[in-house]
Amino acid sequence: MGNWVGREDYEWVYTDQPHADRRKEILAKYPEIKSLMGPDLRLKWIVCMMVVIQFLAFYLVKDLDWKWVLFWAYAFSSCINHSMTLAIHEISHNTAFGNNKAMWNRYFAMFANLPVGLPYSASFKRYHLDHHRYLGGDGIDVDIPTEFEGWFFCTRLRKFVWIILQPLFYAVRPLCINPKPISQLEVTNVALQVAFNVMLYWLWGAKPVVYMLAGSMLGMGLHPISGHFIAEHYMFLKGHETYSYYGCLNLLTFNVGYHNEHHDFPSIPGRRLPMVKKIAAEYYDDLPQYTSWVRVLYDFIMDDTLSPYSRIKRKLKGDVKQE
Numbered sequence: 001m002g003n004w005v006g007r008e009d010y011e012w013v014y015t016d017q018p019h020a021d022r023r024k025e026i027l028a029k030y031p032e033i034k035s036l037m038g039p040d041l042r043l044k045w046i047v048c049m050m051v052v053i054q055f056l057a058f059y060l061v062k063d064l065d066w067k068w069v070l071f072w073a074y075a076f077s078s079c080i081n082h083s084m085t086l087a088i089h090e091i092s093h094n095t096a097f098g099n100n101k102a103m104w105n106r107y108f109a110m111f112a113n114l115p116v117g118l119p120y121s122a123s124f125k126r127y128h129l130d131h132h133r134y135l136g137g138d139g140i141d142v143d144i145p146t147e148f149e150g151w152f153f154c155t156r157l158r159k160f161v162w163i164i165l166q167p168l169f170y171a172v173r174p175l176c177i178n179p180k181p182i183s184q185l186e187v188t189n190v191a192l193q194v195a196f197n198v199m200l201y202w203l204w205g206a207k208p209v210v211y212m213l214a215g216s217m218l219g220m221g222l223h224p225i226s227g228h229f230i231a232e233h234y235m236f237l238k239g240h241e242t243y244s245y246y247g248c249l250n251l252l253t254f255n256v257g258y259h260n261e262h263h264d265f266p267s268i269p270g271r272r273l274p275m276v277k278k279i280a281a282e283y284y285d286d287l288p289q290y291t292s293w294v295r296v297l298y299d300f301i302m303d304d305t306l307s308p309y310s311r312i313k314r315k316l317k318g319d320v321k322q323e
Contacts, residue, residue, distance in 0.1 A: 007309040010150070011235055014314065017135040018241065019263040026264065026280045033265065033279060039098040040090070040269035043254075047087050047096070047112050054080055054115035058200060058208035069207050070214060074223075077215020079252060081116050082225045085216075086253045086270075088112050092125040095269040110189050117212040119193035120171070122185040127174055130322050132266050135233075136241065137316045142174045143233065145308035153308050159301045160222075162308065166229055167220040180322070225249055227293025230300050232259045234310045237288050241312045244277075245290040260287055 027033060057076065061069050088109050090096070097104040109121035127142050134140045145153075149169060153162035162169070174180070201209050220226050231245050245257030255270035256262065261277055261284065268276060277284050290296055300306050 007150070007154075007305065007307050010144070010309055010311050010313040011238070012314070013136075013312055017263075017314075019135070019260075022283060023264045026283055030279050033268075033276060036272040036275055037265070037267045038269075040095050040271050042271065043087070043090060043096050043269065044108065047084070047091075047108070050080060050084055050087065051112065051115055054084075054212075058115075058204060058212065061211045062204040062207050064207065066207070069211050073211045073214035074218045077211050078219030078223055079225065081212070081216045082219035082223065083252050083254075084112055084116055085220070086256050088116075088121045088124060089128065089256065090254050090270055091121075092128050093266050093269075095267075099267075106185055110192055113189065113193060114196045115212060116216050117193070117197060117209070118167075118171075118216055119186075119190045122183065122189040123174070126180060126183070126322075127178070130178070132263065134316055134320065135263070136312045136314045137320070138313050140178055140316060140320060140322065142177045144177075144311045144313060145169070146173060146176050150307060150309035156301055156304070159307065163226070163230075163297060163301070164221045166226060167217050170220070178322075222297075224294050224297075225253060227296045228253065228256055228259075231257070231290050231293055231296045233312075234300065234306065235312055236299070236306065236310070240288050243288050243290060244284065245293060245296075247291045247293065249293060257290075257293075260284060 054077070057072070057080075061072060064072070091105050091109040091112065094102060094105045096108050106122065106125065109125065113119060113121040130137075131141050131143050136144065146169075149162065153159050197209060197212075200212070220229075228245065228249075231243055233242055235241070236243070242260050242263055244260045247257065250257045253270075255273045258270070258273035258277060261268075261273040262270070265273075265276055
C-alpha cells in the first residue's frame with residue numbers, strides 16, 4: 001500500500017487541445033449536428049422533480065435514528081446530490097433556458113443548488129467555461145490537481161485518501177491555482193444557500209441538514225458516480241487527454257460520461273450527446289473509452305504509474321479571456 005508511483009510531473013504538451021479541430025471537421029462532414037444544439041426543454045422539469053424528491057427526503061429523515069440518517073445519506077442522498085451537481089453542470093452551458101436567457105440559467109442553477117447544501121453553482125460556471133476554453137491550461141484550468149496533490153498523493157493509500165477528499169480539493173483548488181474576484185452572483189448564491197440551510201434546520205432539525213451535507217460530501221468522494229472525476233481527463237493512455245464512458249450510470253448523470261462528445265460540442269445538451277456519437281461514430285468508436293467508473297477508481301488507486309500528476313498540461317499562448 002506504500003509503493004511510490006513513477007510520475008514526478010504532469011505530461012506537458014505543446015499542441016492545442018484536440019476538441020476544436022475535431023468539432024470543425026465533424027461539422028463540415030455532418031452539418032445536421034447543429035440541429036442538436038440549443039436548450040433541453042425537459043431539463044428544468046427533471047431538476048424540479050429532483051429538488052422535490054430531496055425535499056421529501058429531508059422530511060422523512062428528520063425522525064430516523066442517526067445510523068439510518070447516515071445510511072440513507074450514502075445510499076440515496078449521495079446519488080441524487082451528485083446527480084444534481086451534474087444538472088448544474090448542464091445548466092452552466094445554458095441548456096435549461098438557452099443562451100438568450102442566460103440569467104434565468106444562473107438563478108435556476110442556484111435553485112438546483114439548494115438541496116446540495118454547499119453554495120457553488122455561481123463559482124462553478126465561471127471556472128468550468130475556462131476548463132472548456134483552455135483545457136489543460138497552466139494556471140487557468142482548475143480541474144488539474146495542484147503540485148502538492150501530485151507530489152503528496154503518490155502511493156496507493158494516499159491516492160485512496162485523495163479520492164475520499166475530492167470535494168475538499170475541488171473547493172480549495174481554484175483559490176490556489178486561479179483565484180478570481182468574488183462576483184455579485186456568488187454572493188447571492190451563498191446568501192440563498194445559507195438562508196435555506198438555516199431554514200431547513202429551523203423546520204426539521206439537524207438530521208436533514210446532516211443528511212444533505214453528508215450526501216454531497218460522500219457522493220463526490222469514494223462513490224461509484226465520482227469515478228467520472230478521474231475518468232474524464234486523467235491520462236490512462238499516453239497522449240489521450242479526454243475519455244468517454246458508455247455505462248449505465250449515464251442515466252443518473254445527464255450523460256456526462258459522453259465526455260469527448262461533450263467537449264467537442266459543449267452547447268449540445270447531455271440528452272442528445274448519444275446522437276452525436278451515433279451520427280459521427282467513426283470519430284469516437286476507436287477512441288479509448290470506459291464502461292465502468294468503479295473500475296476506473298480501482299485502476300487509478302492500484303496502478304503505480306497513475307497519480308494526480310497524470311494530467312496533460314500546456315502553456316497558453318496569446319490573450320487569455322476568462323469568465
